[in-house]
Amino acid sequence: MDVLARAHALEAAGRRVLHLEIGEPDFTAPAPVVEAGMRALRDGRTAYTATLGLLSLREQIAAFYRSRFSVEVPASRIAITSGASGGLLTVAALYVGPGDEILVPDPGYPGYRHFVRAFEGKARALPLSPADDFQPTAAMIEKAWGRRTKGVLLGSPSNPTGTLISAAELARIARLVAKRRGVLIVDEIYQGLVYGADPSTALGLPGEVVVVNSFSKYFCMTGWRLGWVVLPPRAVRGFEKLAQHLFISAPSAAQHAALAAFLPESLAILEQRRSEFARRRDFLVPELKRAGLAIPAEPRGAFYVYADCGGDARRWCLRLLEKETVAATPGIDFGANRTRRFVRFAYTRAMADLEEAAARIRRFAGGAPSA
Amino acid sequence: MDVLARAHALEAAGRRVLHLEIGEPDFTAPAPVVEAGMRALRDGRTAYTATLGLLSLREQIAAFYRSRFSVEVPASRIAITSGASGGLLTVAALYVGPGDEILVPDPGYPGYRHFVRAFEGKARALPLSPADDFQPTAAMIEKAWGRRTKGVLLGSPSNPTGTLISAAELARIARLVAKRRGVLIVDEIYQGLVYGADPSTALGLPGEVVVVNSFSKYFCMTGWRLGWVVLPPRAVRGFEKLAQHLFISAPSAAQHAALAAFLPESLAILEQRRSEFARRRDFLVPELKRAGLAIPAEPRGAFYVYADCGGDARRWCLRLLEKETVAATPGIDFGANRTRRFVRFAYTRAMADLEEAAARIRRFAGGAPSA
Numbered sequence: 001m002d003v004l005a006r007a008h009a010l011e012a013a014g015r016r017v018l019h020l021e022i023g024e025p026d027f028t029a030p031a032p033v034v035e036a037g038m039r040a041l042r043d044g045r046t047a048y049t050a051t052l053g054l055l056s057l058r059e060q061i062a063a064f065y066r067s068r069f070s071v072e073v074p075a076s077r078i079a080i081t082s083g084a085s086g087g088l089l090t091v092a093a094l095y096v097g098p099g100d101e102i103l104v105p106d107p108g109y110p111g112y113r114h115f116v117r118a119f120e121g122k123a124r125a126l127p128l129s130p131a132d133d134f135q136p137t138a139a140m141i142e143k144a145w146g147r148r149t150k151g152v153l154l155g156s157p158s159n160p161t162g163t164l165i166s167a168a169e170l171a172r173i174a175r176l177v178a179k180r181r182g183v184l185i186v187d188e189i190y191q192g193l194v195y196g197a198d199p200s201t202a203l204g205l206p207g208e209v210v211v212v213n214s215f216s217k218y219f220c221m222t223g224w225r226l227g228w229v230v231l232p233p234r235a236v237r238g239f240e241k242l243a244q245h246l247f248i249s250a251p252s253a254a255q256h257a258a259l260a261a262f263l264p265e266s267l268a269i270l271e272q273r274r275s276e277f278a279r280r281r282d283f284l285v286p287e288l289k290r291a292g293l294a295i296p297a298e299p300r301g302a303f304y305v306y307a308d309c310g311g312d313a314r315r316w317c318l319r320l321l322e323k324e325t326v327a328a329t330p331g332i333d334f335g336a337n338r339t340r341r342f343v344r345f346a347y348t349r350a351m352a353d354l355e356e357a358a359a360r361i362r363r364f365a366g367g368a369p370s371a
Numbered sequence: 372m373d374v375l376a377r378a379h380a381l382e383a384a385g386r387r388v389l390h391l392e393i394g395e396p397d398f399t400a401p402a403p404v405v406e407a408g409m410r411a412l413r414d415g416r417t418a419y420t421a422t423l424g425l426l427s428l429r430e431q432i433a434a435f436y437r438s439r440f441s442v443e444v445p446a447s448r449i450a451i452t453s454g455a456s457g458g459l460l461t462v463a464a465l466y467v468g469p470g471d472e473i474l475v476p477d478p479g480y481p482g483y484r485h486f487v488r489a490f491e492g493k494a495r496a497l498p499l500s501p502a503d504d505f506q507p508t509a510a511m512i513e514k515a516w517g518r519r520t521k522g523v524l525l526g527s528p529s530n531p532t533g534t535l536i537s538a539a540e541l542a543r544i545a546r547l548v549a550k551r552r553g554v555l556i557v558d559e560i561y562q563g564l565v566y567g568a569d570p571s572t573a574l575g576l577p578g579e580v581v582v583v584n585s586f587s588k589y590f591c592m593t594g595w596r597l598g599w600v601v602l603p604p605r606a607v608r609g610f611e612k613l614a615q616h617l618f619i620s621a622p623s624a625a626q627h628a629a630l631a632a633f634l635p636e637s638l639a640i641l642e643q644r645r646s647e648f649a650r651r652r653d654f655l656v657p658e659l660k661r662a663g664l665a666i667p668a669e670p671r672g673a674f675y676v677y678a679d680c681g682g683d684a685r686r687w688c689l690r691l692l693e694k695e696t697v698a699a700t701p702g703i704d705f706g707a708n709r710t711r712r713f714v715r716f717a718y719t720r721a722m723a724d725l726e727e728a729a730a731r732i733r734r735f736a737g738g739a740p741s742a
Contacts, residue, residue, distance in 0.1 A: 028415035046593070048594050082618075085619055118616075120468075223623030245481070245489075
């Protein structure tokens with residue numbers, strides 16, 4: 001937060017800041033989506049929708065799971081939400097009561113803790129290790145599971161580490177959580193953004209599995225505020241009631257627009273962008289290593305590199321910003337598990353910016369006394 | 372809820388239902404707003420905004436308070452939210468802890484209870500009387516205030532009653548709540564929709580006063596999911612942090628579009644619609660009385676008439692729907708205080724529909740055995 005404030009101050013003073021701290025694609029929605037959104041506005045399709053969202057969009061998502069992931073998910077289990085945030089919030093409201101414990105990854109997306117705490121639950125951190133690709137393991141969860149534990153929340157690809165959980169480990173976790181009669185909430189917000197691997201889903205695993213997804217990242221629709229949740233059949237009615245009270249419905253024009261996100265021409269654009277993100281990752285990872293940073297777990301998804309700067313990362317980030325006007329995010333934003341030495345770099349800017357940022361980071365790290 | 376389900380079933384079977392149950396204007400956003408929204412989409416202004424919203428929109432709202440209500444509210448106290456729902460939710464998250472009590476009107480918008488309960492608070496009902504225009508009084512609040520009471524939430528114009536609170540009574544309430552060091556949350560979602568009176572605001576009253584507003588009703592932007600909250604200065608930072616975690620930001624294109632809602636040409640359209648709502652009210656109220664329904668408190672705002680049907684209102688509504696395919700909302704949706712005899716009629720359909728609905732209601736009520 002102080003890095004962000006200082007970056008804004010530098011920009012206000014006329015300096016050019018290279019933004020490697022931004023967790024948002026630099027691409028806007030594909031043209032067919034924008035056009036569909038404009039048509040929806042023009043045609044006045046802007047009334048409240050059903051709380052669970054447009055049936056046509058829910059069916060479209062079901063078809064997407066079928067064609068891309070070979071998973072059968074009926075539209076009746078899919079709820080359209082006000083961003084993944086709205087989904088996570090409603091899921092937390094549904095599953096978390098006062099004193100209930102949810103196991104969350106550390107490092108991990110800070111929102112996880114906040115959603116659990118908002119409903120007076122306890123977010124218990126699972127300290128992750130680079131040896132496990134910064135992902136939880138069934139063994140870890142078994143050890144951490146306590147009397148008040150209600151479930152596990154994990155994200156793959158992960159923010160901030162960009163790492164993926166293996167299908168085998170996730171299946172072990174699902175079986176364990178099912179045995180404990182808990183809920184497994186999987187954040188698949190960065191689902192489409194994996195490199196050198198195929199996107200995957202937790203759907204189809206046994207037990208009470210809830211999947212949260214979003215149109216923000218792969219589909220590049222951040223400010224449209226649209227996401228979805230896939231629920232176990234018996235949770236749908238409870239989710240709907242809560243969402244009805246807490247949100248009424250997700251933005252309407254965005255829902256109509258999102259229908260066009262699954263058109264072949266949109267998907268072609270998005271796959272091209274995925275290649276571009278891969279190209280950026282393939283550039284940035286070796287550059288950061290060359291600058292002397294350690295990347296103990298290979299990032300294979302999202303648009304983040306989580307690197308060990310060898311010292312106090314908050315100080316490192318502030319000095320990098322002052323000296324080279326490159327902004328990055330200190331690890332402490334993502335938890336307490338050795339996060340003090342880590343920095344999250346986002347590759348959500350064009351190659352030219354990344355090249356310049358990398359040169360500056362190398363100059364900075366090469367010339368910097370060890371922090 | 373069963374009325375709504377039955378109405379949908381009748382429509383699915385090809386019957387034409389006259390909808391007097393819908394809490395949403397039948398008008399879409401004024402043309403300048405739609406055009407601004409389309410421009411924002413076309414120009415790619417669809418990234419996340421700051422959590423508190425576009426500064427230009429916050430300033431526009433501040434200017435609106437100045438010009439229309441002669442109240443000075445700095446933009447720094449205004450937060451743009453994902454609908455009034457997002458505002459109420461964040462306000463509840465900010466002020467309500469487990470066991471905290473918030474006094475809420477009965478009858479009143481059911482969301483009030485749900486937002487308080489979501490954060491493990493207790494929504495304590497204030498049983499309202501037609502003698503007080505179905506609005507809380509300072510005396511009532513003083514009597515109901517207990518050890519765990521943290522504040523009061525009220526709405527004016529009210530859903531479901533359409534009644535207004537008097538400026539004098541609201542000031543008395545504000546002084547009382549301030550004395551008790553509580554928070555006064557005023558739902559002004561229907562603010563612009565008053566008839567035969569000027570719109571008013573709780574802003575400027577003493578103490579911890581929070582005002583929730585929306586672009587949904589007066590501005591006819593329901594599915595855009597945009598609202599705002601005016602906060603006491605010291606609450607802004609806490610609200611911002613919560614909203615950052617729970618929502619990230621409100622829909623972006625909707626924010627750009629809403630800037631155009633304050634243009635003179637938009638306001639002229641909206642004032643014309645206000646006249647149309649007034650015309651509908653002036654038609655519907657005497658018609659319902661002629662049908663034998665009692666309207667013990669004159670509705671002067673929103674787009675609702677709250678009428679006593681003289682018997683079991685749920686049965687009455689279901690039979691009205693079966694016999695005359697007119698849908699209305701039973702009072703029990705809005706609380707437990709003599710709500711069983713009441714029906715909420717919304718005048719969110721064109722005059723032709725209202726005329727036909729009124730004729731059917733008169734035929735039904737005239738010919739119906741007392742329920």
